Amino acid sequence: TWPGHCKAHELFQAAYKSKPGFLCKLLHGGEDLSPQRDLASLSENLDHLTVVWMSVGVNKTTLQHAHPAFAALKSNGSVITWGDADYGGDSSRAEHGLQEGVVQVVGHGFAFVAIKSDGSVITWGDADAGGDSSHVEHRLREGVVQVAFTSWAFAAVKSDGSVIAWGDAEAGGDSSLVEHRLQEGVVKVVANGWAFAAIKSDGSVITWGDASEGGDSSLVEHRLQEGVVQVVGNDQAFAAIKSDGSVITWGHADYGGDSSHVEHRLQDGVVQLAFTSGAFAAIKSDGSVITWGLAASGGDSSLFQHRLQEGVVQVVGNEGFFAAVKSDGSVITWGDAEANNSDIERQLAEGQVVGNGFAFAAVKSDGSVITWGDADAGGDSSLVEDRLRKGVTQVVVNGSAFAAIKSDGSVITWGETDVGGDSSHVEHRLQDGVVQVVGNGYAFAAIKSDGSVITWGDASKGGDSSLVELGLQEGVIVVVS
Template identity: 45%
Template sequence: MASAEAPKLSINIALPSGSSLTLTASATSPVAELKTAAQEVLKVPFLQVISVKGQLLNAAETLEEAGIHQGDVLTAIVQEPRLAATRGAFAFWCCGSGVVTWGNPEIGGDSSGVQDQLKDVQSIEASATTFAALRSDGSVVSWGHPAAGGDSSQVQDQLKDVQQICAADYAFAAILKDGSVVSWGRPMYGGDSSKVAGLLKDVKHLAASKAAFAATLANGSVVTWGDDDYGGDSHEVTDQLKDVSEIQSTEAAFAAILADGSVVTWGDHHETFGSDSRAVQDQLRNVQQICGSSAAFAAQRPDGSVVTWGDPRFGGDSSEVRAQLRDVQKIYATGSAFAAILANGSVVAWGDPESGGDSFEVQDQLIDVKHIEASEGAFAALLADASVVSWGDAEFGGDSSGVLHQLIGVKEIKASDYSFAAILANGSLVSWGNEQNGGDSRNVRLQWL
């Protein structure tokens, strides 16, 4: 006798906005099929489905196994996909879901060893060679180069109630709920904060250079650790570091914006990475934003003008474009060049021409620019029409002509050192640049998210 057909279930799916839809599915159908059907009706690429008991449904289970019954009202939460990148690998996730990685397997492109732990991910930070994922319960999962933070087993029992993670090149530091800090990775790159542990109280924000960290405390003061030549020693400017509101860095120097808009710099003792701002100190007033390349800083002032200092070869000299730097809204940097978006949506670039400092060939395309991402040697601009314009060194993603026909409806762009990846409105991925370092995402599968 033939087995009875599984009953059909009529299921209501509600959105937080109040709108809803009704879907019909077999009790033996996987939850994944229900999600896909809802995504198609709602025209969204990713969503999570919550049961009547408030539990996240397992996409691999059947509706029957998940305890879904006729007439149940499930909640659908539309997810915004996100990207993070090490030097040569990418991680893709949606808040509360799992993670997909690709690129160089030795520096984060292979997450198979921790894939069963990558659940309920809220955010991901990336160092040069390692990823660290913060989960909704405040725990941390890391993978990539073991000696550079990919192995966090020695501090895993301390990584609880984590609020924020920050990455240097080969180390991580995490702020806990109580305002203390836990660090791991290579000690000389900031992975050991034991010498300043007693000072790391009420920490509100972390910043990192290549091999040092700077922590801003609730009282506006700053605590640093790591390699002295990379900003780990700030004792010469300690009395100036009061009421700090923001800190940015180059490879070996830090620049802090104070509450009054003035700037304090420190770091590299050779003063070739932007640690010496004395020549422009009288211009650094009411600073609103600072951006760092590898060895130079650019500061945006309230009138939209820009002040630069540091190594001229890395964008520290903007004199050739000073007349064009008016009404600047935001500044971005590759390793040795800067690009500024102006109020009219156009772009001004300076610094090393080979690394994006010369945008002449695409200048007529840089219209209504909304955002820019930077690899080590190239820029990619996201325009208002959701298309992309890239320039700079082709070896670092400066040439996107091979995928230009696919770059339609772009929602977000992220850069590794050598390549770019874009999330499209339909949830698909497009990447370009060095194929071994994240520039090839053709085999990446995202449906299970």
């Protein structure tokens, strides 16, 4: 039983304490409760809240700087780090705060942030890029429910709807110009490479950071006052979907901040946005796709427009390419591709399509894998082709290599050898039991079913975890980079 003035965030914190190492959603019927929700506003059936537990992780694209370090979160709420010491591989300065109670870790290319079950935040890594949060430490001692990041800064959303930013001022670490608008009501913060966008509970959006790359939204401010339901960012621009299915863009014009030439097609019906480093793609409810931004990053799909008029169910992007999956299982790719992909597209059935900065891999419905793009970065998988013909359930990427997890828990790698494409020295440990693989820009880390971790790739940037090997023998539930 909870008093009527109690807010949902108190339940979130109680849940975190009961199950360290996991995040959760609170559902009231079909409604996903935000931490700011007053329980008194739930008029009935308050005794029937549903807790949905989620293993924590981070959805990280290749668009920000590749992080040369890893952080492992253990089931006891502790954190172990390795890799480049200057950029978060050495957490000794913050070690006292990382012994217990951590529920999530996020990082950009230069630093890490850990959120604890009491809502406090611990930071380490490059001081100028957010590894040092001492000037806002008093505001980060409780109530933090989300942390977003640009290439050089962090922003934390608190349970009271306020936002705190730190790190490089020009990349969003200084929010003083809009601070009065960030005191309450924020439900989510989204980042691109150099700026932040905060979505408020009334559907309005507030931005800060590098003005030319999305931090200044004054030209479209009148359209961002209400009704925004989603915001996504690429390297230097933002795009927002409104509740009426229209799209608003701002930021660097060349990177998709200017969508005026397709604006008439973005007035309604948009249901999903995808992005590469320099372009956006919108999927409409009729299955058509509209693109804009840098042509070399997929902003120009005119050569394939006749195939993108209907039937598209998903679009994914990497550094420079888009891949659209159609309802019939076919795939269309465009952007900075070096090869003619028509033969590959004809072979593909429904499945997972992933990419690093230079190449794609697709898992077909029969468990086989097809690759294309830059040969050295994983587009050529001929050396392991016989092992990729069946049984693959997932493919993971880093900057220039791929790792495939098979149904028997084994792992196969290919791509640039120095950054993880060659796993021969740990191959005997990757024969079974692997449940997760994570890549940074330079290395891979695999978690096994017994909670142990195996690493390979560039030794100085996370591929060698021998210094913390004892701590990685058991209990690891997630690795982030």
